[in-house]
Amino acid sequence: PFNNLSRLKTPIMILTAKGEEYDKVIGLELGADDYLTKPFSPREVLARIKAITRRTEDEQSNEGENWEQQRDIYRFPDFTVDLTDYSVEKKGEKVNLTPKEFELLAYFVKRPQRVLSRDKLLNGVWGYDYVGQTRMVDMHVSHLREKIERDPKDPQYIQTVRGFGYRFEGESNQNN
Template identity: 60%
Template sequence: MKRVLVVDDEPSIVTLLQYNLEQAGYAVEIATDGPKALAKIREGGYFCVLLDLMLPELDGIEVTKQVRRDGIQTPIIIVTAKGEEFDRVFGLEIGADDYITKPFSPREVLARIKAVTRRSERTAVTQKEPDRLVQVGSLTIDEDRLQVKRDDKPIALTPKEFELLDYFAERQGRVLDRDTLLNGVWGFNYAGDSRMVDMHVSHLREKIEPDPKHPQYLKTVRGFGYQFGE
């Protein structure tokens, strides 16, 4: 059974999430403060983490930073209360895979979990298949090992950056608008949140392009979106 860690110090939220996640077939564990959450995540084995932003002792942002510094790639969904100060783009930059705002519906939470864990599920399947390599110019994308190289030198990408690049690579030559990318990569309707796509594209260019200011792989098609290819 897939394990989900719920990190929140509000009993009503914990009860709501635990009940609905268990009804959906997940095994649920609970942590009520930052240090306990960090210890549990480091123990490993979680399918996903629902992480409240405002926690005793160590907030959700700091927990996320430390987890990613440790090299742990477990999907993390930040949970924020409406009105709390939270820059969602900054949260994603430091390693969160998604965010959700209270009050939320159980259906929305389940949809977000499914979206951020698609990559993990795909990896489990493709590990049983022959190696799948995508070669684009000097870039090599290893879809099984979740690795990217340029001129045989490894490039460190976040999980979401890799998923975005892989999404582009599987659709080489096509012009993809921001809404298509939001729904295809994030797996949920982020209507109007195009800044998130632009931010991730910018970060990808910094890592995969020899000259990010004059991209040769990930190009902007003005008025339409982005196109990937040589």
């Protein structure tokens, strides 16, 4: 009965006075869903909590009651993404991704061949428009390329679409 607890996602919001870009990036890299610096209004905090809660509730309700019977696995020539147990393997070895790197990769593999703007990725992965932080997407994409691509300098899977964003070029043999 307690196995299901590991599937629940507890949203994490950092409220802090540290407003440097480095601090924000580290907080989000470590798995926070949102990062808010002082001063902020109570209304903004509540709006952000509602947005995070709405996103996590939608994800959990979409999994259905029989999630244990479902496997959401995407197989590519160079790696495998298992959305059910939040794992990635490359050549039979586990790939260590941060929570946000994994969420970004999952977002890509579910939307192959589609050009995704940085703003769309921020909204889809971080859950809202994170104004002024589109470079954070570039940083996460760079880290993902280092971990899943054969040659990160000449990526096969995560392609840059100059002036627009990124496109995932993987053909998957998906198992459910």
